Amino acid sequence: MRAPLNSASRPVSNERLGVILRILSTLAFALMGVCIKALGDSVPLGQVVFFRSAVALLPLVAYLYWRGDWPGGLRTSRPLGHIGRCLMGAAAMFTSFATIRLLPLAEATMLSYLAPVVLALLAWALLGEQLTARRIAGVALGLAGAAAFCLPAFAGVLPDAGGLGVVLGLVTAVLTAGALLQVRRLTMLGEGAGAIAFWFAVVSALGGLATLPWGWSWPGPSGLALLIATGLAGGLAHILMTLSFAHADASALAPFEYLSVLWAVILGFAFFAEVPGLAFVVAGPLVLIGAFIARPGRAR
Template structure:
């Protein structure tokens, strides 16, 4: 298997692992507070990340940083995105939460224009148009249903915006910072943010709940590693079309595990949002200008 094929396999694996994490979070969301979930998810995600860094001989030397404030901004945005994403999956099907996360590449492409002086091309405008149309198709039928679905959509979009901001920050600091350091400080910050909610009250967890919390962290950390390796072995433009495959697992989970049928809005929004995300990724690869310091 060539490097590109290995990268594609790792991208598909990362999608499966990410879905596994969201399943654990959704199963916990009715009984375990959000901050407690974020803490344990982040704490146990440190295990595969530290093992991976040690395997690459980057721990602890690879954690040295020349951009501490950059890490603070990236980690803060990422931690806030995690809170919003987990709150969204508590209110929405896993597939819809995952679909809304596909807005991040589009928002990131536009952020590159506004914040980094990149080119505003027809491709980026088309990507935005497709993504926004998809969001409207997905969201409008669920507005005003009184089930919390509307707030879930808002949280999903907020998470995508925060994730895009975090990724734009990564683009700036990755010139001097290693991927391992960026991942480590993000997970550490998220754990501390979750721990800060302890005074609000954390209930004791059962053995089953603890297992789900551990699995959420291990799945999340492993998903990050798989995505990091995928981007090492294959260009982002080669991986972008496989966003469709990454959405198969959440759909199957909703149908087979949670017994949730696919909504008409999801079916119609799926090609629009993913096409916008793929177009943004492909365009960004071809036309991205050097960023300004």
């Protein structure tokens, strides 16, 4: 990944392009969620993870080749660091996809934004990063939002599936934060973004493939199309996100990251007739504001 440019050296037109690319990446991530939810229980979870990761390798390899990072950019001197990042990230993919199946799309997306809140705490505890007043406020808001959203589930107000979905959403946030923490360690040690993304996709695909003995289904044409679309949307989303940071500073792009929740609300209603409940309305703003405040200053 190219070194970020200083904001003063970026023309306004480039920054505008960066914003457009970031918005498109959030839409691609939301469309990936739609494909996963549309598949429902017709395809085993491990099979979905495999297609999401294996198909995503196609646009990723094309992008790395275009950047001149194929195959030289895949070399690494820290394989154990990559293994730790990949295992946590792959586990997060499993729990995230399960959360999408169990909860409305908007609620599953909102829970994923607890990851920056957890990351701020982990970075303070494990990397010695300063926990400023701003980040403390962000963590407090995020945790308050999580409590407001989770209490109905733990009080038995939600169906059993909803309660399990909330738990898996919280587990996803913790696993994602751990994976992001490891990404930060790897980048600080000089590992390239291309290598990190490629090996994560490979390990996740292998993790999904490992579930084959527990039974995969042979999807029909529509199911196969959704599986392929899941991988293409996920791979494209990562590429668009990476490109956006090449054209604009993280601070300029940060507000647009949270459009994922808006897309999830719109697409959830359009495709699945999902209407966010009161818990989402109360907790959503707290979690999103907390994530915005607690997030690292640099792009992930």
